[in-house]
Amino acid sequence: MVQFVTWVSRYLLAFTFIFSGFVKGIDPLGSAYKFGDYFMAFGLDFLEPFALQFSFILCAAELFIGLLLLFRVKNLVAVWGAFLFMLMFTPLTFILAIYDPVSDCGCFGDAIILTNWETFFKNLPLFAASIFMLIHRKRIDPTFPKVYSHVIAGGLLIISFIPSFHGYNNLPLIDFRPYSIGTNIQEAMSFPKGAPLDEYKTILYYQKDGVEKEFTQDNFPWQDSTWQFVDSKSVLIQKGYTPPITDFSLTNFDGWSQTDSILNYEGYFILAVSHRLDKTNEESFAQLNELYFKARELGIGFACITASPPYEIDDFTSKTGVAFPFLLADEILLKTVVRSNPGVILLKHGAIIGKWHYKNIPESNYFEGDILSKSITNQQGNRTMLWMCIMILVLALGKILIAPFSIAKIDKHL
Template identity: 45%
Template sequence: MSLIRFFSRLIVGLIFIFSGFVKAVDPMGSTYKFTDYFTAFGLDTLTSLAFPLAIFLSTLEFAVGMALVFDARKQLSAWGAMIFMGIFTPLTLVLAITNPVTDCGCFGDALILSNWETFGKNVIILTLTLILFFGRKQKERSYPLWEQNLLVFLSIVFPIWISVYSYNHLPIIDFRSYHIGANINDGMMIPENAPVDEYKSILKYEKDGLVKEFDETNYPWQDSTWTFVDSEQILIKEGFTPPIHDFSISNETEGDITDQVLHDENYTFILVSKEIDKLNEKSLPGIKDLWLYALEKGYSFIALTASSMEECNEFKTNHEMPIEFYNTDEIQLKTIVRANPGLVLIKNGTILNKWHYNDFPAAKELKGDLAAYSITKHQKLNIKLVFISIISTLLLFICLFLLLSRKTKARK
């Protein structure tokens, strides 16, 4: 039984760590998801809590997971996992039945699950959690309490630091379809022979004051005593959905210029602001400098927003900024870059670089070929991430080795 508890603790702990981490690296993604849930359930007044709730839950998940993996504060970690799964398992059942939001967001953008898949996953985790919860009072020798408390403390500080950094810059790991190196044209392609959505037609007919539903195989088309009332289409099987969809660039003056922008072999700077009236105004000097730089080099510089053209024209007048604004779906804008404003550099539809408004490059930094500049910057970031990953993995294995060594000695 102790072996079952051991593997249950590792499996639940690692899932909690993974779930907490992938949400911590993208706090705005979790914020948008909570906002969607609040809106779907008519709780719009709670949307202001979405961001702090995103930070709190990712931190809680990560800390509980670390405590479980390293067998720290056994009582608290077992209670934490039990409360977490006791709340979210029935909640995901409700979401699976009502389907207010198609993606639960439980693993951020790193792993997309349907609501029914999420519920099934939670049932399995809840089963393992129950094993831990009812075995939490089993007496086993453990390491000093101060070491356990230190582990829990660091497990709280780490995801908070990651969340704050990612919020003030960009997610340190980008799991979305608009990551650096992605080609938007490729992301919108639908393969040949890809499955398409399948619908069932429901036809409503009335006779003698009674309305009855039929389908295309049995509707009374030859019986004149029935009167057609209404029809509806019900989705019975979803087809293939490309990673990037509902993406377009248009305005009232030029119409749709999506293909023109995505097939431009020159560089294009795209300023992204989902709500122009909430754009961080400290970024305006940097935007003007970059616009002048693009103008001088012959590069395109456009802005994408979900705001109305009237708001855009007012913004351009007030800030003396002659940038051409285009409309794009708000969800796509929130997915492209987690900042307002954010900046994207593309060429022939490929995303070469992205910046948070806190990291907009100075025009004087952009020397030489922009593709080479972007690749160099991205390589340096990747080297840092690889180094951090290697160090973190080594520390994890060392801690696991020490933990297993202590337990082996305790049994002897």
């Protein structure tokens, strides 16, 4: 029985660590933004410049520990690594749950959003599993001879960094955010017919003889003049429907909204996105400028949206010589729209039909002819790559899970 619980604990931790490390690793910038939130919340602003490095290390470490556990390589490193991770993060998530300095911990990136309390309760069985596995670590037999374990562990370590490096130099392989390709922004901002709304209860505070008491709208002492009204507040009692997108707003320098005109634009519209011009890749703006002139020639709309203030935009345009117009938007929104600075998204009637990292911006002739068909072809290529990765993973897991010696050992100890 002990052997079986050890087996379950190992796979539980392995799959959790692999999933957590992978979904965060394919979006290292998103993980870096979350680290920035933590640093700001805990007064560690001086660490914010190193958020991306922390992101790479954390994602790779989780994935590495999970792979070691899965393949039973370097068992001592894997078991202690899992235990120390849970020893650190379980109390941390408890603190987050109590004080709520950050809305969600980001433990599964944007793939699964958990509240801080949900994260803490999720960590409890994982922490228990890591303790149990640490105590019974000698029951975990290594898959490979010791002479090969160093080489295999080194290979797994290299593999653990691949998702983050790919995600940094390209857009995330899987886009879990509400601005993925195929999303119609207008529809994602709307309320479906019959969708439930937020329900609130009003609490009224009255005072009498120095004693303050709470009342509702049903029982407050409106006929008793000896009670003096003090205050009131609305309390959410049931959360209603929240659209996937709630903050997509674009304005010009005068503060006038340009959102509807862009989302309702007849034809294609290219949006270059740079959340901060002082942190952008300036070299790519020469290609964006060329793309702007081609778009104007083809009747395609074009604008660059940024959160930089107008004076920085003026300095930037003077420095780079770009001719396209700029619009303003919230920085967090722009970081969410595309994980690249700059990045490019292609709209048609408010629907996102293309997204590109600045290292993969298509040549201007891409926007000639049937653009929609080209975008669909690109999407099919990305899906093929994703399915290949999934199939390789499934085959690897299948080989491990049905290994005869593993089943025999479990049966022997039951």
